[in-house]
Structures are given as structure tokens and as C-alpha cells.
């Protein structure tokens with residue numbers, strides 16, 4: 001029996017899967033922040049290339065992957081699917097556990113799957129520079145690499161707390177030619193207005209997004225690039241789930257439960273949407289679990305409503321689960337999961353009952369990460385550790401029930417740049433944070449009025 005289930009280079013998927021062709025209810029459309037009317041392609045064209053705008057609203061089931069993007073994918077794709085035999089033994093469970101390992105990408109996470117595609121479509125349309133935000137630094141490093149591949153300049157607004165916690169991510173971005181600014185920065189109006197109120201603001205993804213959008217909107221040769229949440233980003237990530245489906249078939253197994261962590265929803269969606277297709281079309285009984293931190297519990301405690309994607313209110317109004325746009329998540333170590341909203345496509349399948357959501361605290365997920373590392377010899381990203389913790393719980397539940405449950409999770413990235421966080425964990429100094437009810441009400445009280 002194999003441990004690594006591998007595909008050949010020829011088996012890299014040649015089309016992305018578009019869930020909008022199959023889902024029973026489409027999410028409500030994004031609205032213009034001024035007119036509150038649905039945004040059209042012309043509203044988005046100042047900051048996005050038409051190639052991506054068309055993918056935002058595409059309804060065909062399969063979207064071909066351009067050859068130039070495939071050529072980059074082949075640097076590390078197909079990524080392995082691994083049967084976690086040693087973890088199964090350690091847990092003494094009858095469950096069969098598989099994980100898809102996206103940490104083999106040159107950027108160390110799934111994010112290069114969309115970065116490469118986004119850089120390609122921008123290059124096609126003559127854009128010179130991309131501006132973006134980054135939380136933990138994974139997205140910024142992926143986009144820096146992708147921009148270098150396609151000869152674009154790159155400006156990254158990096159959430160200040162991560163800028164200081166993860167200096168090596170900054171170096172990696174600079175090595176690939178990007179300019180990196182700690183956000184809030186004094187480069188933009190959005191950044192300066194936050195600094196005026198709180199010069200020591202740790203920043204958040206919401207603030208950094210405002211800065212990058214403003215930068216793109218005020219420079220003709222510059223576009224904006226987002227690493228999660230939008231439909232086209234989720235679309236690009238389906239290459240992960242499509243490979244996993246082929247690998248599960250090769251292993252002769254079918255998942256009972258599919259698990260991923262959620263920051264903005266892209267790795268989870270990319271992993272699970274191709275399997276959800278089978279549930280929509282063939283009535284498969286698979287369960288799907290989306291895992292988030294208790295410190296930023298968007299799906300488990302947020303409201304499903306219209307909100308801005310950023311703090312300053314520059315983005316369209318997006319219909320999603322949200323904690324409120326000025327919700328400032330505490331500085332947990334899974335920086336990539338500190339976002340107040342989630343992808344509308346994911347929120348819709350959660351609201352419609354196809355996907356369960358679960359939240360875990362920081363200490364629990366690091367316990368699971370270390371248990372996983374001891375068994376499988378991979379140090380996971382703290383974000384991915386949320387999925388691991390859930391997989392472990394499912395495996396223990398299967399043991400209780402005496403059930404040979406098949407558990408498949410996405411190991412979205414490695415944690416080699418997160419050793420500072422592991423250091424804090426090993427020193428016994430990690431703190432759990434549960435969002436107090438008052439804080440939730442405070443942030444939600446400022447939701448924009450739509451009707």
C-alpha cells in the first residue's frame with residue numbers, strides 16, 4: 001500500500017472548476033459602495049484586468065488554464081497526497097487519514113496557484129505593477145514570485161504585526177524584487193488616517209487591503225491583486241481539489257469528510273469545491289468542515305450580510321459572513337486567518353448547509369501541529385494546523401464509533417517561517433483568545449446600511 005499518492009506531470013489539471021455552474025443558490029452580487037447597485041465590469045476595471053473580471057462572473061463549469069500558467073504550475077504540481085499512516089497509528093484510530101500537501105510550492109503554500117494566474121492575466125493586459133496586502137507574508141511572497149516570473153513590479157503592504165514577527169517572509173519578498181511596506185503605512189491616505197488615531201496600530205488585513213486598493217486606484221499603470229475571497233481566486237485554487245480527487249481515485253478511496261482551514265476561504269474552497277460538485281450532481285454523502293480560529297470566528301459567530309471587504313470602505317459591498325469591517329483580530333500566530341470576512345461563494349454553501357464550520361483556540365491547534373509533526377515529519381503552518389486539529393478530532397470520533405471513516409484534509413502550507421510562533425508555544429507562553437460578545441456587538445454595530 002502506498003503512502004504517497006502521486007500523479008505525473010501530465011496529470012496536472014488543464015481547466016479550473018467553477019462551482020457557480022452547479023451550486024443551487026448563487027450569492028447575492030457585490031454592490032457599488034456609492035450607488036448600492038450591483039457592480040459591473042466597468043466598476044472593477046480600474047484595479048483588475050478584464051481576464052479576471054470575466055472569471056468573477058463566469059458561469060461555465062470549466063475554465064481552461066492558460067499554457068503559460070501551467071508551465072509555472074509544473075514547477076511543483078501535482079503536489080502529493082499523503083496517507084498519514086503514522087498519525088493514524090499514533091491516534092490508534094480505524095480512520096484512514098489523507099492530506100494534500102501544498103507546502104511543496106516554492107512559496108510554501110497554496111497561494112502561488114492563484115498568484116501565477118493573476119500575474120499572467122495582468123501581464124496580458126499591459127499592467128506594469130501589482131499592489132497587494134499580506135497578512136502572515138505567504139500571499140506577499142507568492143505574488144512577489146509570480147510578478148518576477150512575468151516581469152511585473154510588486155508593492156506589498158504587510159500587516160505590521162507580521163512585518164515584525166516574520167522578518168524572513170519580508171526578506172523573501174524583497175529577494176524576489178518586491179517593495180514591502182509595514183501597514184498601516186504613511187504611503188496612503190487610508191494608512192495615515194489609522195496612524196493618526198493609533199500610531200502603534202498592529203494593522204490588520206482589512207487596513208492593508210485599503211492601502212493596496214488605494215495605491216492601485218490612484219496609479220494608472222498599477223492593478224490590485226487579492227490573495228483570497230474573490231470568485232476568481234477560489235476558481236484558481238480548485239487545481240488543488242481536482243488533483244486530490246484524481247489521487248483519491250488512484251488510492252481507491254472516497255472521502256467521508258473533507259477538511260480545510262479558512263482565512264478568506266480560498267484554500268478550503270479550492271480543496272472542497274470539486275468534491276462538493278459530486279454532492280450537488282451525484283448526491284454524494286461527503287461532509288465538509290471549514291475550520292477557523294476562535295479569535296476570528298467569522299463563519300461560526302459572524303453575520304451573513306453585506307459588508308465592506310476593507311476597513312476604509314473602498315471595496316464593493318460583499319455579501320458574506322462578517323465580524324464587521326473594523327473588527328481588529330488579536331495578534332494570533334495564524335496571521336493568515338485574521339480576516340473579518342470570508343469568500344461569498346464559501347459563505348453561500350455554509351448558509352445553505354453544505355459545509356459545517358468549527359472554531360479552535362490557538363493552544364489546541366499548536367498541540368495538534370506538534371503531534372502531526374512528530375508523526376509525519378512536516379512542520380505545518382499555524383493556519384493549516386487548524387485543519388489538522390479538526391482531522392485529529394474526526395479520527396478520535398471515528399475511534400469512539402469504531403468506524404473506518406475516511407478523512408481528507410488540506411495541509412495548505414509549511415511552517416518553516418513560523419518557527420517564532422513555535423518558539424512561543426514551546427516556551428509555554430501561547431495564549432488563547434475567545435472573542436468577547438461585547439467586542440462582536442461593537443464591530444457589528446457599524447455594518448453598512450444597504451436597504
Ligand SMILES: *Cc1c(COP(=O)(O)O)cnc(C)c1O
Nearest residue numbers: 138228263264265266267336413
Ligand atoms: C493564507 C493562508 C491561509 C488562509 O487563506 P485562505 O484564503 O483561507 O486559504 C491558510 N493557510 C496558509 C498556509 C496560508 O498561507
